[in-house]
Amino acid sequence: MALGKVSVNNLNLGQGAVSEIERYFLFIGPAAANVGALVPLDTQSDLDAALGAADSALKTQVAAARLNGGDRWAALAAPIDADDRWQDALEQAQQQGHSVEAVVIATPVSAGAELAALHDAMIALGNTYGRRCFAMAASTGIDPDSQTWAQYLAEQQAITLNVSAPRVLVVPQLHGNDLGVLAGRLANAAVSIADSPMRVATGPLLGLGETPQDADGVPLPAAVRAALDAARFSVSQTYPDYPGVFWGDANLLDAPGSDFQVVEHLRIVDKAARRVRVLLIQRVADRRLNSTPNSMAATTSALMAPLRAMARSVAFAGQVYPGEIQPPQDGDIVLVWQSKTRVEAYLTLRPHNCPKDLTANIALDLSTDTE
Template identity: 75%
Template sequence: MALGKVSVNNLNLGQGAVTEIERYFLFIGPAPKNVGKLLPLDTQSDLDVQLGVPASDLKTQVQAARLNGGDRWAGVAAPIADDITWQDALEHATRSYSVEGVVITSPVTTAAELSAMHDAAIELSNRLGRRVFIAAATPGIAPEQNWSAYVTEQKAIVDGLAAPRVMPVPQLHGNNLGVLAGRLANAAVSVADSPMRVATGAVLGLGSEPIDQEGVPLPSAVLSQLDAARFSVPQSYPDYPGVFWGDGNMLDAPGSDFQVIENLRVVDKAARRVRILLIQRVADRRLNSSPNSMATATTALMAPLRQMAKTVNFAGQQFPGEIEPPKDGDVVLVWKSKTAVEAYLKLRPLNCPKDLTANIALDLSPDDSE
């Protein structure tokens, strides 16, 4: 015999939105006020109150980032002093904040410092599953240097270094790092867009043009040399007004996939969303080796890629998604044992022109209408 029972349960199918951390950066650097604290900032923040009235390295870069970051710009600042290292600030900040990028404003002068930043990014991924890139300042030109000596000095900092999560930015104009950070954080463009994109507009608030000890203004040849050495630098086009930017170069090895920031950002964005889906499926027997379950799981893991690939058609133009639409076979699940499964995902960035050439020819044939 039995008594009737009725229960109603809410089933969590994992269909909700994931909090987006893309374009949210942590700025670490020296400032005279609020040392050791974490300061959430947006376009309305009073930087004099938060970071102090005297000019500081941190405040200068944050101002440039906010100016270039658009009306939705937001970030968090971690002022430090001599008794607090950037490592301490990063450790403190990651207890409370998840960020896409870390901007370290104190200029580095050795490869060991850049390598330590890459190690910190990898350690953060290993420990907390958080993927970040680090934008690091290198010094601008000193008053006693000429451009040749400066380029030699800068190249020595990155020579032989493989640090694919680090992006070095020479402080040629004093606030280059902040300008680039703001350009990358602007919500008007996607994480798949290069900072080189001219349609984004010219950079804003870039400092005064540097000169060397002989009074020679910054030559374009120097920018070319720095770019070839994997630094991220501004650029301009003759007879075209405005200053723009070059590639967001990462310290990856030649021939590798992540030599530019946009490739790393799209993969990291997909990885963050896929990780949440995998966590939701831990010890869930609905994911099993049956054909129906495998098809369902494959479709679920493909959803973030489809979302990233969405395009918009407006005013006769197509605004593309961040990647190409996924195809059959772009997500593969492999059971390594009865309790371990591996997922393989493929995403394809769209082609993007960075080197354009026009070939013009004369047509001197007779006009048939005459």
């Protein structure tokens, strides 16, 4: 004999949205207020109250980032004393559960070992917390009282020489707030994370400091910018007879021939990895993921969903605004069972082509028209 029983269970199919951390940056540097605290900021924040009324390295970069970051800009600031370690502030933010896309260090570096330490810290975040971040570092600007451009260039080139740090980019403080300007440009929600900060249609840089001069009174030459870019620094640029100051590539300190020499490539891969990671966590010890054909097809489709979302384009007013990547194709996701309890997924992302070197060839037609 038996008694009737009825139960109704809620099934979680893992179809909800994932919190987006892209464009949310952590700024670390000396400031005059809230030292040792983590201060959330947005476009309406009073920076004098949050970071102190006095000028500081952190406040200067945050102000520039906010100006260039658009109406949805938000960030996290970690004010420290001049002799404090940025590593401690970074660890504090991680322990308190703050996930960010990038870490911006306002105190300038002076040697390649400091850039290597930044990269090590970014890798450690992934190893310890499963968080993918890249770091933005500053180097000093020119000393107009004692340095020529040639001397300054030689000093800067020595910093990045032989440094391999694929999750670090370094910005010379030529105008005093270049680091913050780039950080804001990368965090602007009006453009995609797949867009290069070089994109002219985004508009000119806002609030960039005064054009620097060397000890001989020579304004910043375009050749110095080009040499710094060749040394893998990230610098501003201008176009003759075209008003405004723009940016070049945001160069990562990766090895020649690598896939991640510019930040937009790293950002789209990291975004996809964050979303796929959540889907994999939801499938731990779930027997719905198994080696049967139906399960493999369903899992492949589920893992492809973030890629399809990233690839979504919009057609408006006769223009097509492409997604962050090209639409995924059959075979872009492969599942491999290494054992009965271990499965590995391989995913392929295809960024769109993007013109950064454009040339027009003009020919003259001198032929004679004949009837």
